[in-house]
């Protein structure tokens with residue numbers, strides 16, 4: 001189909017102001033947070049209702065034009081990378097809180113709503129939305145549902161799927177289905193659970209029913225400073241092994257610490273090799289006891305200092321250090337590549353030693369800031385995009401790191417998804433039969449493959465060893 | 478379709494060792510019949526390969542297969558569309574892997590939950606679920622039936638705990654989803670599809686779950702209330718407070734007296750009760766007990782009982798075995814599970830209780846009220862079966878009107894003719910049928926038993 005007439009048809013459906021097709025404006029959408037591959041859609045549309053989405057999808061279906069949804073584009077695995085010649089459905093204008101049901105602790109929202117906005121909207125009722133990706137000030141609940149996103153506090157509270165009660169979705173043929181309800185599940189298969197984490201390949205989510213959580217009465221936030229990341233990771237293993245599951249248990253290594261220190265001035269000792277950010281929450285009674293046990297474990301593992309946040313302001317500052325780590329890194333390093341792998345928590349010290357060795361072998365730098373309590377690693381491989389071959393080495397190191405995760409009994413992704421980035425590595429983790437079954441499930445929803453094609457599964461006939469990134473890269477921090 | 482009278486198992490006998498044809502567990506008087514439909518036979522494979530061999534054999538011949546764990550929940554479902562071959566999982570009962578430091582365990586589907594908990598206890602860990610049927614429930618059955626118990630309020634259900642599964646498809650394909658780590662988004666979350674699929678997609682043979690440390694201390698607070706209304710009000714206050722109980726159950730008067738009798742408790746007078754599960758440090762428990770009895774219990778009768786230690790286990794076990802307690806009376810009864818928004822619970826329970834009473838039935842209600850789940854049961858005389866069924870249908874209408882649903886968990890086959898098991902599935906039914914078609918194109922897995930006739 002001619003792009004001109006596709007654009008015209010879209011404009012007729014949604015109005016001229018809800019369709020973008022000018023080349024320079026499309027550039028904004030050429031990639032998500034995974035900046036290594038890029039592609040331009042024919043048009044980006046900005047629907048405001050589920051009915052408009054259904055109309056756009058019906059049009060695409062009739063014309064056999066590929067399409068996909070885009071939330072805030074913060075995804076790190078290329079899930080929202082447009083399809084050349086296709087339509088990108090931008091969810092930003094569908095960002096309303098449709099209903100807050102305080103008694104049942106449930107909210108009904110549109111998928112373009114930014115994660116943090118929901119928590120802010122219900123704060124006055126003593127409620128919040130528990131899954132808190134570090135990108136929560138930008139990412140959307142639709143993107144979260146598609147990726148089954150996690151965050152620091154998902155250690156105790158669970159990831160997105162544990163908080164989504166129901167969904168409305170436009171199928172790739174333009175029909176709308178609803179599943180789940182605020183009462184939890186209904187009769188039949190649990191489609192809600194299946195749709196969460198399907199990376200936008202089953203259809204376009206148009207409404208989400210989420211569970212809200214009561215804000216805890218009290219927090220106890222500790223920052224434990226260690227001379228080495230090795231000592232910090234042994235501590236993580238021991239805390240979990242002792243049967244203590246904090247609300248959050250995050251690792252910040254010395255490189256990230258130095259970057260953050262430069263503008264937050266937290267005053268951690270220069271000798272700090274790593275800091276564990278440990279948070280307990282719940283009713284006030286009993287928190288001190290638990291904090292003391294954790295402090296003792298930290299000391300046994302050689303901690304230099306355990307700082308307890310004395311008030312909300314100090315707690316907020318410590319979390320700022322964690323949540324703005326990526327931004328801080330951008331100021332001190334030319335480029336970095338964020339990885340996301342998981343290992344069993346008991347393998348943390350070993351995994352980190354092997355990861356450091358890999359990066360060193362490639363002559364690159366590394367920074368680590370990650371969800372240690374879950375065993376969810378985020379090694380950030382540092383490189384200089386001006387140096388020839390540096391980026392290729394960073395990609396190669398990343399591939400080897402993920403191989404280590406899988407070999408240690410872990411997995412390819414804890415929360416960022418497979419998308420384009422990791423699709424060729426799926427056979428490390430799953431057999432052909434496993435992958436075929438998943439694709440059969442996809443075909444039930446998306447039989448013609450028009451919705452977000454090319455994601456999650458290895459390209460047929462492509463050799464697994466091939467480097468996944470075909471295009472000339474242009475990475476920025 | 479196979480004519481049961483001519484089913485010849487001899488070709489299957491060639492593929493499996495002789496032991497695979499005899500069970501180690503006793504069966505009831507009518508063998509493996511389900512809803513009065515006799516089984517074609519029973520096999521008990523000991524390995525995943527043997528499960529695959531049985532399925533391939535049956536699938537090629539269009540023979541229906543009825544997977545079976547501990548046999549405790551086979552009463553849930555439509556009357557089977559045709560007789561089936563029982564595929565018992567009792568021999569697949571190994572704890573495959575337990576890494577205490579990771580708080581994860583991998584086990585085979587036929588492992589009994591009770592046995593699993595015994596094996597985890599030395600590490601001071603448990604799989605934090607307490608579904609019905611203390612003795613019989615197996616891991617596979619609990620997953621297949623999405624079976625939950627009181628402490629789902631604090632710990633979640635299998636849906637929140639399963640990290641990975643292995644399933645054998647009818648054509649013998651063995652397929653895995655998820656993994657063994659506590660956080661993982663590699664590939665689609667097919668585990669969710671299997672949890673609650675009642676054996677209609679394939680045979681679950683293995684799963685990995687998150688574990689929890691055993692609670693430091695446990696208490697159960699039994700709080701009496703004169704009326705359901707008042708109990709629900711207190712429940713709403715507790716739910717809206719900063720306290721974090723792990724169970725918030727509600728029992729009406731008949732259910733409470735049944736519990737009291739089994740537990741040798743003496744609740745005073747004609748009351749219903751809230752049953753509140755608390756776990757944590759001594760100071761957490763004390764604070765919760767004080768606050769609930771002083772602040773949230775206002776308006777209830779001032780009586781309460783606190784149970785600690787082994788007594789808590791006893792209480793939860795009785796609740797878990799309620800279906801067995803009811804069955805022990807040897808009278809026909811129905812047991813239905815309603816699920817609705819918590820805000821609608823008080824009105825719903827009152828209406829259903831009144832309706833059953835008006836019909837001359839004694840309503841037994843025990844609810845995981847904190848989650849908006851309620852179980853309703855009543856005995857009936859054989860000649861009043863249709864009236865009893867009509868009252869369950871009315872209860873379903875009420876639940877649906879509140880945005881919820883009602884599933885008939887247990888009833889004799891004749892009852893099911895007057896009250897369908899699952900209720901309306903709604904607009905997603907074609908998708909569900911298409912999923913079933915992908916997994917089980919020959920329609921051999923538990924045919925006809927599931928929602929929408931799947």
Ligand SMILES: Cc1cc2nc3c(=O)[nH]c(=O)nc-3n(C[C@H](O)[C@H](O)[C@H](O)COP(=O)(O)OP(=O)(O)OC[C@H]3O[C@@H](n4cnc5c(N)ncnc54)[C@H](O)[C@@H]3O)c2cc1C
Pocket residue numbers: 032033068069070071072073074075076078079080091111112132133134135138139140141142143144145146147148149150151152199200201203204205206326415416452
């Ligand atoms: C600095 C930074 C920190 C991060 N921290 C975390 C973290 O702590 N935890 C974590 O899990 N992730 C994290 N991420 C990754 C990312 O923020 C999450 O994956 C997030 O959920 C993506 O949301 P989004 O709105 O940006 O979605 P997008 O990137 O726009 O899209 C992601 C995928 O969702 C699909 N999608 C979006 N909306 C819909 C819809 N309505 N219907 C169907 N499909 C849809 C898209 O097609 C795409 O496949 C981080 C990213 C950055 C840049």
